[in-house]
Amino acid sequence: VQLVESGGGLVQPGGSLRLSCAASGFTFSRYTMRWDRQVPGKQRESVATISSTGDKSNYAASVKGRFTISRDNVKNTVDLQMNSLKPEDTAVYYCVRTLGNYWGQGTQVTVSS
Numbered sequence: 478v479q480l481v482e483s484g485g486g487l488v489q490p491g492g493s494l495r496l497s498c499a500a501s502g503f504t505f506s507r508y509t510m511r512w513d514r515q516v517p518g519k520q521r522e523s524v525a526t527i528s529s530t531g532d533k534s535n536y537a538a539s540v541k542g543r544f545t546i547s548r549d550n551v552k553n554t555v556d557l558q559m560n561s562l563k564p565e566d567t568a569v570y571y572c573v574r575t576l577g578n579y580w581g582q583g584t585q586v587t588v589s590s
Contacts, residue, residue, distance in 0.1 A: 478500075480499070480573075482581045482583060483499075484584060485584030485585045485587075487589065489590050492588070494586060496559065497556045498512075499554055509527065511575050512525045514568035522537060531548045539565075540559075544560070545558040546558075557570065564589060567586060570583060570585075
């Protein structure tokens with residue numbers, strides 16, 4: 478299982494970023510996927526989850542209405558569109574295969590003026 482995140486960076490409050498995760502080493506279309514985030518010294522938070530077929534998704538209350546998770550089962554990617562970003566969204570964001578709890582290496586998102 479390999480998960481490689483990209484798309485993080487520095488953005489001003491109110492801005493947008495799109496994270497992408499490229500998956501390989503398993504049959505991607507069979508698995509629910511998730512984006513988590515973690516701030517040093519704090520517990521990891523599940524941000525958004527998407528079903529294997531992409532027809533169902535769930536969001537943490539803190540990001541609902543601002544973030545959108547999507548997937549492409551042909552390209553084997555799962556994305557996280559983040560809008561109206563706030564300083565409290567600053568964290569390392571991880572792509573996760575829920576079954577087996579496999580993580581990528583993470584991508585840093587910093588929201589600051």
